[in-house]
Amino acid sequence: MKAVFHILEHDFRNFFRYKWWLVGLISMNLADLFIMAIVYNRMLSEELMQQIKNYFNFFAPGLAVTGLFASAFMIGREINMERRREIHHYMLSLPMTRMELAVGRVLSGGLRGMVYMSPLLVTCFVFLGFPTVSQFLAILAVLFLLAIGISGLSIAIAVSTSSLEKFITARGLVYYTLFFCSSVFYPLSLIQQLGQEGKFPMALVTLAEVNPLSSASDMIRSFLLGTPSFSLNMIINVLIFSTIFTLSAAFAYIQIIERT
Amino acid sequence: MSQIALFGIIASRMINMQQVPDYFRYYVSGLSVMTLYSAAIFIGFDIYEEAEHGVFEYLLSLPVSRRQLVLGRSIGGGLRSFIYVGPLIGVSLYVIGSVNPLSFLASLFALFLFSFGVSGMSITIAVIIKSSDRFDILMGVLDALIVRLSTAMYPLAVVQAANPLYGGIANFNPITYAADLFRWGTGIEAIITLDNPLMPLIGIIVFFAFFTFVGITIYDRRIEGGGWQ
Numbered sequence: 001m002k003a004v005f006h007i008l009e010h011d012f013r014n015f016f017r018y019k020w021w022l023v024g025l026i027s028m029n030l031a032d033l034f035i036m037a038i039v040y041n042r043m044l045s046e047e048l049m050q051q052i053k054n055y056f057n058f059f060a061p062g063l064a065v066t067g068l069f070a071s072a073f074m075i076g077r078e079i080n081m082e083r084r085r086e087i088h089h090y091m092l093s094l095p096m097t098r099m100e101l102a103v104g105r106v107l108s109g110g111l112r113g114m115v116y117m118s119p120l121l122v123t124c125f126v127f128l129g130f131p132t133v134s135q136f137l138a139i140l141a142v143l144f145l146l147a148i149g150i151s152g153l154s155i156a157i158a159v160s161t162s163s164l165e166k167f168i169t170a171r172g173l174v175y176y177t178l179f180f181c182s183s184v185f186y187p188l189s190l191i192q193q194l195g196q197e198g199k200f201p202m203a204l205v206t207l208a209e210v211n212p213l214s215s216a217s218d219m220i221r222s223f224l225l226g227t228p229s230f231s232l233n234m235i236i237n238v239l240i241f242s243t244i245f246t247l248s249a250a251f252a253y254i255q256i257i258e259r260t
Numbered sequence: 261m262s263q264i265a266l267f268g269i270i271a272s273r274m275i276n277m278q279q280v281p282d283y284f285r286y287y288v289s290g291l292s293v294m295t296l297y298s299a300a301i302f303i304g305f306d307i308y309e310e311a312e313h314g315v316f317e318y319l320l321s322l323p324v325s326r327r328q329l330v331l332g333r334s335i336g337g338g339l340r341s342f343i344y345v346g347p348l349i350g351v352s353l354y355v356i357g358s359v360n361p362l363s364f365l366a367s368l369f370a371l372f373l374f375s376f377g378v379s380g381m382s383i384t385i386a387v388i389i390k391s392s393d394r395f396d397i398l399m400g401v402l403d404a405l406i407v408r409l410s411t412a413m414y415p416l417a418v419v420q421a422a423n424p425l426y427g428g429i430a431n432f433n434p435i436t437y438a439a440d441l442f443r444w445g446t447g448i449e450a451i452i453t454l455d456n457p458l459m460p461l462i463g464i465i466v467f468f469a470f471f472t473f474v475g476i477t478i479y480d481r482r483i484e485g486g487g488w489q
Contacts, residue, residue, distance in 0.1 A: 185271065
């Protein structure tokens with residue numbers, strides 16, 4: 001366990017080396033909320049406005065989730081860099097088991113995501129209202145599960161790609177697919193409606209329904225805004241995603257990193 | 261492309277048809293300009309990479325004047341970003357449909373100037389700051405503000421109605437000029453109610469001239485003496 005803490009300390013030191021970069025990233029996220037969401041609020045259709053009432057309020061939870069996603073994904077870039085510069089040989093020589101190393105990396109990626117996301121979540125609470133203690137704990141638990149799942153996904157991609165370009169391309173593909181096929185920017189019902197009309201592929205509609213970003217955003221909305229209604233599936237989706245990618249990342253990290 | 265195929269299609273369903281009659285076409289044309297801006301900014305990152313690998317000193321030793329060097333970099337940065345965005349512009353044209361060739365050529369010329377201007381701006385800021393970290397942050401913040409406070413994603417009337425300050429900034433934003441001219445050139449100006457395409461064209465020329473010619477002067481003064489971080 002002590003070894004895992006050392007890995008956490010190492011990764012958090014790296015994370016805070018880029019503190020100004022993080023400030024820049026947070027300001028970009030806030031610009032999305034305080035500019036884009038406010039302007040979009042002015043041009044939404046009446047039908048949608050009846051459903052979501054206010055786009056700023058609708059988007060704020062989604063923004064916290066996108067911030068969490070982007071920051072938890074950063075660990076992958078570092079691990080890809082370590083692999084390319086062969087720093088992973090040093091990591092493997094450290095007095096700890098491979099499993100401790102892998103768990104430490106996945107955990108630190110997730111925790112860093114939580115730290116980054118916290119000002120965005122607080123902003124969300126300030127404008128939308130505070131949840132009850134049990135709801136708050138549920139939000140934190142689900143976001144933490146999501147963060148380690150994303151961290152795992154990013155590590156799995158990082159160790160499977162040999163160059164930075166391939167990693168960035170894969171990351172872009174995952175980013176855009178998961179962001180835009182989710183309820184982060186628009187209600188899930190809108191995507192489902194487009195699917196029923198045959199204007200959007202049903203495979204992507206299904207992806208949006210099971211997407212953990214949709215589940216986490218909608219869960220926060222259900223607690224803070226009352227819509228959509230809370231469903232246990234929201235937690236189950238995130239739990240399944242997190243389990244699959246945490247395990248596959250740990251396995252891929254141990255297997256692939258020793259091979260190269 | 262995924263932004264068009266996913267966000268464009270779904271977001272266009274969210275928008276009030278009375279505010280923006282065809283948001284999909286509006287968004288696709290704006291996306292081309294946003295991507296052009298981001299691609300042209302990249303020249304600044306190349307300058308840091310060159311400084312890191314010592315290529316900068318090699319470039320300074322070439323038998324070309326500093327002015328020729330920065331002008332060449334601006335035009336090169338602008339041209340390559342244009343090549344990069346070319347396929348996206350092609351997709352935009354396919355989505356938008358038939359265009360008036362003369363208006364389109366005029367708008368393409370404006371986009372060229374815009375792209376050179378953004379490259380010049382990126383080079384100017386890079387040589388002033390001389391720190392890749394600070395440049396990265398500043399460009400990130402600038403990107404967030406300059407793109408969102410423009411008409412790339414929403415019409416000026418809506419931005420003004422949402423917040424007069426935002427509208428005021430969007431009114432004097434080179435991305436607004438480029439996006440409006442591109443929409444005018446592709447024949448969807450009905451959506452943006454552009455009264456006079458000359459005004460944004462003048463705006464683009466001023467932007468290009470400022471960052472190319474003032475940029476040369478700054479580049480001339482700041483290029484020597486190292487201090488790259």
